Amino acid sequence: MRRARAGGAEADGIVRARLGRPAQDVLEAVVVLEAWGGIPTHDAFGVSAEVLAGRREPDAPARRWAPPDPGGRESVVAEGIALLMAILAVAAWAGPLSRELGAAALARALQIALPLTLALQWTLRSRYLSRRAGLRCLLEDRTSLIFLATAIGIPLSLLPPFGPVAGIFVVIWVGGTLLSRRGWGLGYGTLVVGEAWALGAGAPAMASLVVVAGATTLAVLVAIATSEASTGEQPGRLARALAAGLIGALLGGVLIGDATLGWGVHGAFPALALVPSVAGSLWGGFHLWQFHAEIPRGLRGVPLAQAGGPIARGPAARIVLGALARLLGVTLVLSLGVIAAGHWTRGTDRPSLFVAFGCAALVCLFVSLHESLGYLRWALFSAAAGLAVELAAQRLFAVSVPGAALIAGASVGAALALAPLTRRLRSPGRVLATALWIR
């Protein structure tokens, strides 16, 4: 079966015919000659140097990048719609709840529920929901989740009247995130809107909230139990998820830290004022979803000589600017709309409040980008500094403008987060190599 030794030209012909291109190096030539040319190992090694001898030009590089489909964009849209419906519904719940529980208790409940909800949502997203089979991972980790729910639920139930209400809000909002991830966001939205209608029709507030929380819990259990089959996918790192949860809690603190916002005190206001910035955040975040795929696509073909340094108008900066423009544009346009409709909503016509929520949306965007790139310390620092400035501003300066402290805190947080982000995004090669692909 031994084939006669091929000459250099013949061997080169075999290699080119098989590969459709010249050999990369002698080893590739040997492998091809041996496997497809039937040439014995010793002879293949002997002739491969001749195959390479004539090569001067490198193989033409392909300029394409086919990123794996990250998936989940539809679920982001559904999650966004569900979140907006939930905010509108909560705005509608505020009046009846305030009348039944008292404004102070409702305000206290919201002050507990908002940071707790954001903390849980960030934790769940980091550890589970960012995975393709996220709900399945959640199911497989059910023991620790039951423990977590118990650890949160028991203390809250011991703090009546606001504690149990806060717990109910947490269940409904966090449940909404999980249901949206399962693709049941519209059903969830219908549930919370139905509750708003029931409250408007005079249903007892607490009792109906308990029913909604119960229905949400049941739906979540069904959603998790019937999630996709096990893929063996592992959940994210616990330490990172806990850090994400802390970041979420700090951002929640930024939202409720300013007492002039009057959560629960001013009826539907300020929940309605939150709608423009939330809608802007959603569109901005939706645009940012491409970050992981667009950076390698944008860097394809960028020569090695430029890979280490800054690139003017690089793909990373382009995407973040696009997200920023969407966030600001939508927030501005919708804020003007809500202000124009202020006479219907009894008081949501204070521009400072919309500016405050716009600033909060900015800090959330920048901090979440830091978190997704693995710069957890800087994300924590920015969020914590923003909250500290907000609380300090409120204590030190008795400003009567609603949302002034939030504007100060969120602006500082956003500026702190933006500074290193700007420096990093100028070097997309570095972002790709050191942040996106080394987690």
Place this chain on the structure above:
Amino acid sequence: MRRAPRRGGQRSPTILLTTEATYPHAVGGVSSWCHLVVGGLPEFTWRILPIHAGGRRPRQLFELAPHASLAGQITVWCEHLPRRQRVRGLRHGARPDLPAELVRGLIAWESDQDALIEALTWCRRRPGELRPTFRSIDAWRRFVAALRDVVDEGHPDAGPVPELDAVDAANLYQQLYWVARVAATATPPVDLLHVTAAGWAALPALVHKHLYGTPLLLTEHGVYVREAYLASARSTAPAGERFVTSRLARGLTMATYARTDMIAPVTEANARWEVKLGVDPSTIRVIHNGIDPPEDCTPPPGELKVVSVGRIDPLKDVQTMLHVAAEVLRRVPGARFEYWGPPTRGQEPYARACEDLRKRLELGDGFRFMGTTPKPTEVVRAADVVLMTSISEGLPMSILEAMAEARPVVATGVGGVPDVLRGCGVVVPSGDVAGLATAVATLLRNPDFAARLGRRAFGRVHERYTQRRCLARYRELLGELTGDAAVAA
């Protein structure tokens, strides 16, 4: 040398077996061999250190023998981090040159193996610093500069390097991070390091040997670098990606060869590659795979049945087999071909292409894909001829099984196949459809000649390729390397 502790005064030599995507989490030739050797040599204590790709929880498919246990497991491409180490309350510093050192040591055509092992050993000493190191801008810039030097190396054997771009660089950078992470894995005190592939699985062993002087044995089933280059040659990936993958495999192999005390390839064909890649022939000892053959053989059924057993994979060149079948069916109309085995994971499109070709060639019932079989021996026993058209093999178990059942084999002359089939089968160059078809048709038309070849194959298996012989040779080699004269004797 850091040795394993004695147990109850009696010292059982301890061996660390490192595996890559095989034992005990996957089935296949290497896993079967690991299971045989580990289970068949209870005079040693075995610690298994498997490497597998992250993202998914691995499932243990082999039950370990009582004298074997897992020494942990290495998960690559996962999010989990090694612990950071603190000394006297201070954190150790990062090493921004590390990625550059690794690129010079593993990607350059000519590299300084001492500098490379020094860098890998630092990874073991500072596992907690790897992530901060690789995430620093300084490390990235130094890496890019070093990679540019490698690209401009201009070694005549390396050929002109394709024009790499920023994505290729980032891809390599990420792979080197995982090289560092694997090298950083802690290993238990042992008397011998036994590596099953000259690739990622060798990294923890290389560092262990450098730190403690423990002897290192490599068993090569397939030549790691050869298989990586074969995969690269078949790939349609951009030139830069192919370059990164194949050169990294070469770098890992060369680093392993440079530090290995003994190499035990499963076939002479692997040994030829190893010598060509610079291994000292005196450190190579071929130990063939073995099977447990029956005492007696049965005659072929005489049904003109041609059987192949193996995964549906481009390496098996199933498409050539389909063309061979078409040719044979023209010459011997009553012949029937059966292909037993599932597609390799990830090669489902190739399997579909094979099925399409089968239809296009209008083979009908003349060639059937039979799926997985739990009883490969019975499948082979029902054959008149066993056919193998692979473009790459080590020492294929399917051929040994056919020989053990006294069935004549027609196979391509790749890897260890010509050595195994010497005088008892027909060997044809890979891809030679006419040659393969002629050989199969000849054997089907001449059952007496086929039976004679089968009987010679049966005798050859009993003489050279039994499990008992394989285990005895390993017992002797492992005894020598662990310094256990009693075992070696």
